[in-house]
Amino acid sequence: MNGKCKISMAVIRRLPKYHRYLKDLLNRDIKRISSKELSDIIGFTASQIRQDLNNFGGFGQQGYGYNVEELYYEIGKILGLTKDYKTIIIGAGNLGQALANYTNFERVGFEVKALFDINPKLFGIKIRDIEVRDMDNVKEFIKDKDIDIAILCTNKGSAQGVADKLVDSGIKAIWNFAPIDIRVPKDVIVENVNLIESLLTLTYLYKSVNQ
Amino acid sequence: MNGKCKISMAVIRRLPKYHRYLKDLLNRDIKRISSKELSDIIGFTASQIRQDLNNFGGFGQQGYGYNVEELYYEIGKILGLTKDYKTIIIGAGNLGQALANYTNFERVGFEVKALFDINPKLFGIKIRDIEVRDMDNVKEFIKDKDIDIAILCTNKGSAQGVADKLVDSGIKAIWNFAPIDIRVPKDVIVENVNLIESLLTLTYLYKSVNQ
Structure with a gap:
């Protein structure tokens, strides 16, 4: 993952929202989700979602979608939630x-x-x-x-x-x-x-x- | 003024800031201000400021700048502050x-x-x-x-x-x-x-x- 690249503030401000929705999915015991399904619940377009997450190296796999738990923890890491x-x-x-x-x-x-x-x-x-x-x-x-x-x-x-x-x-x-x-x-x-x-x-x- | 045109949310979210700074200028009894001076205190570029305010018909006059009181009240009107x-x-x-x-x-x-x-x-x-x-x-x-x-x-x-x-x-x-x-x-x-x-x-x- 390239944590050093310059990410726009617009993308950064969407990350907490991804984090929040992924937490809800985790709580509902959902293991994986496509960008299309994520789009339906978050309200961003699927293409926006793929583009946003690609900024950080991309977590999805073609035909599988995203691993909810992995994506949740990775976004948490990006957001600095690895420390108190x-x-x-x-x-x-x-x-x-x-x-x-x-x-x-x-x-x-x-x-x-x-x-x-x-x-x-x-x-x-x-x-x-x-x-x-x-x-x-x-x-x-x-x-x-x-x-x-x-x-x-x-x-x-x-x-x-x-x-x-x-x-x-x-x-x-x-x-x-x-x-x-x-x-x-x-x-x-x-x-x-x-x-x-x-x-x-x-x-x-x-x-x-x-x- | 064309209040019906479609203004981007980015512009709209800057308006309260203009409104706040103009209020400060009014309180300091400053009558007029150029986009350059406004830029120095708000931190947006002068060109950004002119462009933002042009969205609403433009309030400035070449060589004079903006009338602080007029601009303050006009932006207040745009923001819907004409009613309680x-x-x-x-x-x-x-x-x-x-x-x-x-x-x-x-x-x-x-x-x-x-x-x-x-x-x-x-x-x-x-x-x-x-x-x-x-x-x-x-x-x-x-x-x-x-x-x-x-x-x-x-x-x-x-x-x-x-x-x-x-x-x-x-x-x-x-x-x-x-x-x-x-x-x-x-x-x-x-x-x-x-x-x-x-x-x-x-x-x-x-x-x-x-x-």
Whole structure:
């Protein structure tokens, strides 16, 4: 498999979907599937599916289709699911607390080790068994606990300053829920979840079908 | 302006970003801006920006650039922000409650009128002033209150059944946070926020820079 080739972001963003559907097939004890059958359940065309999976060396066999279990594990490997990830959440407001409560993340190997906030009233509060800690100690915590990913749930105004601090602490991947584009060095990954942008896409589409 | 032409989803997904940056410019009392200056702050190329905005008839003038206020309001109009939207949240778990608490939605004209759940223990609880109600009464509520958009925060297993019920109640737009692709008739809009897919994109990118 050629893991070094340049894959387009469009393909990459489809991989988690393949992964999810393959998991469902595995749960239903289905052993193999053709690109045509996969197309029927995922909604991409069969040719799109073959093309996508060929980017990673191709897993299918002519006349047999794909081995579901193999494909599931290979895509998991490509997605980086061969290790567990230690994460912290910055910002223990509603969204931060909701994410700390979201147990689905653990199923894909994500463990939230702590929440951090600047509000002393929140220090020591526990969400499940995850403690809210003082933002002043974040750098030490990241080093000590070998944190891989930070989940940014601050407000807009604090986000860039917090991101700078995280980068300075050695964080290489930020999952950003703050409604702002943060600036980071080139070797740091940012994945944005911008809820307002998603909502405005919905209103655009709503308007276009209801006018 | 030709609002009926077919605009690609890639362009549409950039519009909320233009809208957000133009709002910042307005707040800083900046009256006009060239595509080059806009490019410097948004990060898209100037030619991309001109091309995007031309899709909607073009707002700029050669040698003058864009009128910030006009462009902000026009993009708002395109995004459907000329009306207020009445929404309900289905699923009053952690995520549903966090979204009910997220006041940023109100700034773009979204009012959450109620949460709905099937768990009687939650009925009557209030998140800010938003009450959790019995899912059995959702259809009546949608009709009575003229609800435009439903925000789906149930678990995976309940999502399709709830979506069917919403469609049956006349809902034309669903903002889906459940980790599943729901099936709806063609005249119903679904915008997905799939947190696990976003997270797996992050781990893919993390792996690709850290290997």
